[in-house]
Amino acid sequence: xxxxxxxxxxxxxxxxxxxxxxxxxxxxxxxxxxxxxxxxxxxxxxxxxxxxxxxxxxxxxxxxxxxxxxxxxxxxxxxxxxxxxxxxxxxxxxxxxx
Numbered sequence: 001x002x003x004x005x006x007x008x009x010x011x012x013x014x015x016x017x018x019x020x021x022x023x024x025x026x027x028x029x030x031x032x033x034x035x036x037x038x039x040x041x042x043x044x045x046x047x048x049x050x051x052x053x054x055x056x057x058x059x060x061x062x063x064x065x066x067x068x069x070x071x072x073x074x075x076x077x078x079x080x081x082x083x084x085x086x087x088x089x090x091x092x093x094x095x096x097x098x
Contacts, residue, residue: 025051025082042093049086055079 025048032044056079063072 024048025055029086038093038097042090042097045086045090045093049083049090052079052083052086056083 028044028048028051032041032048035041035044056076059072059076059079062068062070063076
C-alpha cells in the first residue's frame with residue numbers, strides 16, 4: 001500500500017524480515033515439524049514456499065519502484081535461497097511418498 005506523507009511524498013507501507021510474511025513462513029515450518037503425516041509436512045512446507053515467493057515479489061516491487069530508499073538485495077538473496085530450500089524439501093518429501 002502506498003500512502004502520502006505530510007509533504008506529499010510517497011511512502012510504501014510494507015513488510016520485510018520482521019513482517020507477517022516471514023512470520024507465516026516460520027509458523028508453517030514450525031507446524032510442519034510437528035506434523036504426524038508426511039502429507040501434512042508437504043502441505044505446510046508448500047504454504048511456506050508460496051509465502052516466500054510472495055515475499056520475494058514484494059521485495060522486488062520495492063526495489064524496482066524505488067518508493068522507499070532501502071537496500072533489499074540481501075533480503076532478495078535470502079528469500080531466493082529460502083525458496084530453493086523449501087522447494088527442495090517439498091519435492092523430496094513428495095518423491096519419497098510415491
